[in-house]
Amino acid sequence: MKPSFLALRELSFARGRFALMGAVVALVAVLMVLLSGLSAGLVNDGVSGLQKLPVTSLAFQHDVEESSAYSRSIVTTDAVEPWREQPGVAAAAPFGNTLVNGRTDSGVEIDLALFGVELGSFLDPDVEDGSRLAGDGEVVISASAAEQGIDVGDTIVLEPSGMELRVVGTLAGQHTFGHVDIAYLSLRSWQEARAGVRAGDEVPDRVYREATAVAVQADDGGNVDLAAGDAAAKTTSMTLEDSFGASPGYTAETSTLQLIQAFLYAISALVVGAFFTVLTIQRRGEIAVLRAMGASKRYLLQESLLQSVVLLVVSAAVGIGVGLGMGVAVSATEMPFALEPWPIAGATLLLLGLGVAGAAVAVLRITRVDPLTALGGNR
């Protein structure tokens, strides 16, 4: 059996209508690439700083509202020690997180996510430029903040407290949290920044005992019993990935985009299915003749499926090419956008798979055509 003989000749003969259909699939593929890029970009903007933490789980305040744990949680530094003692824990350290507004001495206004870490702990970050944190009142900032015109040596003044932080280094790559650039600083400076301490204020002792969470790093390949740790330290643990949902806007953004993408796949499968339904109905007379001549159902199904595969692969390739071109252009702008190969490859496979499935359901009608209708007055 050589169903490609007929399939390819029909494709070429009806190239006008196949091209129209292909254009729709190509546009869907363009949209798919752009949405995938936007989705990856928003995830980066939302949680890239968290993804880069060398952390396996975070222990937040006991009974904290899990959807906004990063902004609501307070734990005392006393909770760190019980976590350090848990079996399978390689390291545990206090971790502070808060959003602030600031202005540099050169007048650049900037929103920052302050990550407070104990100097020398496993959270204390490496820098790409400048030097690592060496004391209180210093920050190292995300490379993406540096792009906004903040350089090593600048001083950032927090508003409204007036607290001053000196930029001593920049981190490698994008570190953002909730669409805001991250600045690492010592835990003590973070505690003062969070409490809004102004110069000369009397600071109550409890301020220096507080952090947002206990950051926990498991042994390599080790498993930490989070429930046991929570019981010992009176905390609520989330794995690092689960904690993404606790960062501002993350769940709403990703679920919206996923919903749009799901609709896109469904639309594409339905459109391809509808096209092949109409095509098959139009070809009913021809199919009856071919069946009467002895073409098997399998031959005709393979013939139509081959057409759908050629249509989908060619138009998806064109669409992805155009989408990547547009994506490169969008990446150069301020938009949160990141072209990542795996999500695009996965989305492409889904698009092709669902498209072929839609076509398959449509061309199954071929099996219901009675070759008898090729004869006599039935036509």
Added chain:
Amino acid sequence: MNAALTLTDVTLTHGDGPETVTALDDVSLVVEPGELVAIVGPSGSGKSSLLAVAGALTTPTSGSVRLGDVDLVAARPRERDAVRRDRIGFVFQSGNLVPALTAVDQVRLPMTFGRAREHRDPMELLAEVGMDHKARRRPHELSGGERQRVGIARALVTRPSLLLVDEPTSALDRQRGQDIVALLARETHEHGVATVMVTHDHGILSHCDRVLEMLDGRLGVHVA
């Protein structure tokens, strides 16, 4: 030697109970290789049903249908597909060609349906039906008679033992109709094919070896 086509006491009914319609009523027919048999009769007399039964498109309600040594009644659907592909050629009303294919590809098409047996050369066959000069034309660029010639070449490419022809002249003028039937007669005689042709057209019967008449599902000798 076996006859090419043997129908014995074939009855075909549609529906059941008081609604029963008898399309073929105890029909027997033997067609020898190299014989062109015409079947005439009014619309609804059962001519198409006879082609459907002989062409393995329908299983009769009772009786036996044999194609050479193959029992078509006992054959499974897949085997009937293979019999139609390898041993039966169909010529349809107005050709019924595939719009996307050129004349030579129409003739090649049946070879793609299954294992290649001893096919005839498509270009040679087109030359035999007088269509080699238009081998690259598609159906919409051909006249009705030309389409019918290509259809005949398509039906013969697999060297069938049985050729079933359904109203071949219905879309043609008188002269072209005569030419087509003369071509069918020549192919039948030269290649030893058993040909059964259903027609309304009494003007073409002189080319046929035998003429039978169908009336209300019964087959009888045609009285001119």
